[in-house]
Amino acid sequence: xxxxxxxxxxxxxxxxxxxxxxxxxxxxxxxxxxxxxxxxxxxxxxxxxxxxxxxxxxxxxxxxxxxxxxxxxxxxxxxxxxxxxxxxxxxxxxxxxxxxxxxxxxxxxxxxxxxxxxxxxxxxxxxxxxxxxxxxxxxxxxxxxxxxxxxxxxxxxxxxxxxxxxxxxxxxxxxxxxxxxxxxxxxxxxxxxxxxxxxxxxxxxxxxxxxxxxxxxxxxxxxxxxxxxxxxxxxxxxxxxxxxxxxxxxxxxxxxxxxxxxxxxxxxxxxxxxxxxxxxxxxxxxxxxxxxxxxxxxxxxxxxxxxxxxxxxxxxxxxxxxxxxxxxxxxxxxxxx
Numbered sequence: 001x002x003x004x005x006x007x008x009x010x011x012x013x014x015x016x017x018x019x020x021x022x023x024x025x026x027x028x029x030x031x032x033x034x035x036x037x038x039x040x041x042x043x044x045x046x047x048x049x050x051x052x053x054x055x056x057x058x059x060x061x062x063x064x065x066x067x068x069x070x071x072x073x074x075x076x077x078x079x080x081x082x083x084x085x086x087x088x089x090x091x092x093x094x095x096x097x098x099x100x101x102x103x104x105x106x107x108x109x110x111x112x113x114x115x116x117x118x119x120x121x122x123x124x125x126x127x128x129x130x131x132x133x134x135x136x137x138x139x140x141x142x143x144x145x146x147x148x149x150x151x152x153x154x155x156x157x158x159x160x161x162x163x164x165x166x167x168x169x170x171x172x173x174x175x176x177x178x179x180x181x182x183x184x185x186x187x188x189x190x191x192x193x194x195x196x197x198x199x200x201x202x203x204x205x206x207x208x209x210x211x212x213x214x215x216x217x218x219x220x221x222x223x224x225x226x227x228x229x230x231x232x233x234x235x236x237x238x239x240x241x242x243x244x245x246x247x248x249x250x251x252x253x254x255x256x257x258x259x260x261x262x263x264x265x266x267x268x269x270x271x272x273x274x275x276x277x278x279x280x281x282x283x284x285x286x287x288x289x290x291x292x293x294x295x296x297x298x299x300x301x302x303x304x305x306x307x308x309x310x311x312x313x314x315x316x317x318x319x320x321x322x323x324x325x326x327x328x329x330x331x332x333x334x335x336x337x
Contacts (some may be wrong), residue, residue, distance in 0.1 A: 002306060004074035011069050018065060022058050030139060053327055060324035067317035072311040078307040079118060087295040088128030091144050092181060094174035095156075095221035096196035097163045098136035099244055101255035103197070105230035107277055111161060113197045118156060122149050124283065127295075131181065132161050137166030171196060171264065172203025175212055175219070187216030189296045194264070195275075197225040198257035205260055211268035218293075220222035220270040220285050221261035229255030240300045265332065 003009070061206035095118070101111035122130065130152050131145040135226065142163065171194060178192045192212065198221075212219055232244035232254055242251045265272040271289060273281030 036108040064320040067313040077305040086127040094133040103230040135174040136164040137168035139173040171205040177206035190217040219268040224275040225256035
C-alpha cells in the first residue's frame with residue numbers, strides 16, 4: 001500500500017482530538033445536569049440511557065471519521081502499466097548577457113526581468129524540450145535541449161552578465177549557435193527565442209536568420225528596454241557604483257533597437273514583441289504561437305499507474321454512519337403486564 005497524498009497525513013491528529021472532545025463533552029454534560037437537575041430527576045433521566053449503546057454510537061462515529069480521514073490521504077494498491085508519450089517542440093532561448101542588459105528602464109533590470117520571465121515560461125511547459133544560449137559579443141550553449149526543467153533552471157540561475165567574456169552584442173552569433181545546436185535534426189519543430197535590447201554591434205543578423213529559415217528554425221524576438229534608453233549602472237572592484245562610459249569617457253546610454261529584431265523575426269515566420277513591465281511577452285508567444293505549432297514525439301516510456309482505493313474507505317465510513325444513526329442510546333421500555 002502507498003499513499004498518493006501522504007502530505008495530508010497530519011489530518012489524522014483529528015482522531016485523538018475527537019476522542020478527547022467526546023470524553024470532555026460527556027463529563028461536561030453530566031456536570032451541567034448535576035448542577036441544574038434534582039437528584040431524583042437526574043436519576044430518572046440517566047436510568048433511561050443505555051451507556052453501552054451510547055459508547056457504541058460514539059465508537060462508530062470515531063471509526064467513520066477515521067476512515068474518511070484515511071481516504072483523504074488516498075491509499076493505493078495494485079497497479080497497471082501505461083505508455084506515456086511526451087510531445088512538444090524544441091525551444092532554444094538566447095539570452096543577451098551584455099552590459100546593456102543592466103539598464104533599469106525595465107524593473108528590476110532588463111537582465112533580471114528577462115530571467116524571471118523565462119522561469120515563468122518553464123512552469124507552463126508541458127513536454128517541450130528547452131535549452132539556453134547565453135550571448136553578448138559571442139555565444140555559448142549554456143544548457144543543451146532537455147526535458148529536465150530543473151536542470152535548465154539551474155543553468156539559468158548560473159547565467160549572469162559575466163558569462164560571456166567578450167563584450168558587445170552579437171545577435172548573429174546567437175543565431176549561429178542555435179544552428180549548431182539544431183544541426184542534423186528535422187527541418188521543423190525548432191524554435192529560437194531571442195531576448196535582447198537589439199543593439200547588434202557586429203555580424204549580419206538578417207543573413208543569419210535566412211540560414212535559420214532554411215533549417216526550419218522559427219525565430220521569435222523579444223525586445224527589452226525603451227526607445228528613450230537608460231544609463232547602464234556598473235559596480236567597480238571597491239563596490240562603488242557608477243555608470244558605464246565609452247572609450248572617450250562619455251556616459252553610455254542604451255536604447256532599444258526594434259528594427260533589427262523585427263526583420264529577423266519576419267524572415268523566419270516568427271513575431272516580434274516588445275517587453276514591458278506589465279507584460280513581458282514570452283508567455284504570450286508560447287501560448288499564441290509555439291503551443292499551436294506541430295509537435296513531435298520527444299519521449300515515450302512506461303509509467304506505473306497505481307489504483308486508487310480511497311472509495312473503499314468512504315463506503316465503509318458511510319455504512320458506519322448509517323448504522324450509528326439506526327442505533328438508539330435509549331433503553332428499550334418493557335411492556336406492563
